[in-house]
Amino acid sequence: MLAIGDELLSGRTKDKNIGVLAETLTACGIDLKEVRIVGDEPQMIADTLNTLRRSYDLVFTSGGIGPTHDDITADAVAAAFGLPISEHPQAVALLSAHYEQRGLEFTPARRRMTRTPQGASLIDNPVSVAPGFRIDNVFVMAGVPAIFQAMLQNVLPDLPAGQAISSVSIPCPFGEGDIGDPLAAIQSRHPAVSIGSYPSFQRERYSTELVLRSRDEAALAAAARDVEAMLAALAARS
């Protein structure tokens, strides 16, 4: 994923799209491998996009597709692909009808939102009409969270089916320091399972959530049994 916007780097806006994309892809069995956040700099956006689209099967971008001068994502994406950019006829039709209906002028600024690299297909925006677009393996979507989420729902049917990842979450009353050694042993016995350990610290006490994830149900169940046995042994000792 590539999240775009000076406001994310200045702290003015706290990103909400990364977590949503991560959750949604995980539910679809698609692994999110890397996220980058960059500012409103055309060359930086284009270079980063080129790196990501060549490294990964799919890339999702957020931000920078509105009508103002700081919305430069479409141009940067076109530059990254070395493609010309122009008004997409279908986007022009959608937006001109939308503004006419609302009695608003179809200003040059608003027309900016119809510009896509040559060959792009549109991503529907049920919230505010101005579309995102897909070009090759890159999905270009809005930064406003409600719109990003709606666009993401619209592209899900186009994504390749992943193999769902199953997960088991096991609450653990011990801190990470108590379980670290036996847990490492369990992890090395179950290489097909990814075991994560997430501490929390409340009322001066540590506890931990253990999350086991795998695409292999049998391996997952076996690892979960070992973790439960470890916790029972620790409880008996304490």
Place this chain on the structure above:
Amino acid sequence: MLAIGDELLSGRTKDKNIGVLAETLTACGIDLKEVRIVGDEPQMIADTLNTLRRSYDLVFTSGGIGPTHDDITADAVAAAFGLPISEHPQAVALLSAHYEQRGLEFTPARRRMTRTPQGASLIDNPVSVAPGFRIDNVFVMAGVPAIFQAMLQNVLPDLPAGQAISSVSIPCPFGEGDIGDPLAAIQSRHPAVSIGSYPSFQRERYSTELVLRSRDEAALAAAARDVEAMLAALAARS
């Protein structure tokens, strides 16, 4: 910044550290230029860190410095620098005293948290003692938000003084489509000022927050006057 952890990419955990670092650096006059999020993969962490530490003056990492098998940041940082890793005597002293006081065993897992690349200096952790560390221009800090924030406060005095960025936020009752064209003209007249436009959509209506940022107070004031004049002209017209 480099945020590390499978849990950020699976959506299990929603990052809270990026926004805090962004806000804090901005307040110090330091520009955050790029953020990357990667999973618990040693080579990926090391390669990404090498790219970032060579591209930027300072790099901050979050995550992966606890006592469990998935806490591999210290090793990955050592590998990135090509440095040996070993128990930091000061960290061993801190943690052994801490666990002794609490009547807890200083397990091998807990000892893992004392390991730093050769030449690293420690970053105090007032929340749960186990320290972060600095090596060269890289600050390695915890992923748990309360600890990340405490460590960040502790390293602020060591950061080079930036020139503070001033900002003016101007609420705007018009949507981006109405202001896009005149705002672009204002931006091009005031190159020393960065003008951001952030739409919101509530009760079926758009409004926009305009944020002007600059290190030049006079330029900022001049641009703000132009924006106010633009808004007054639009209000008179509507």
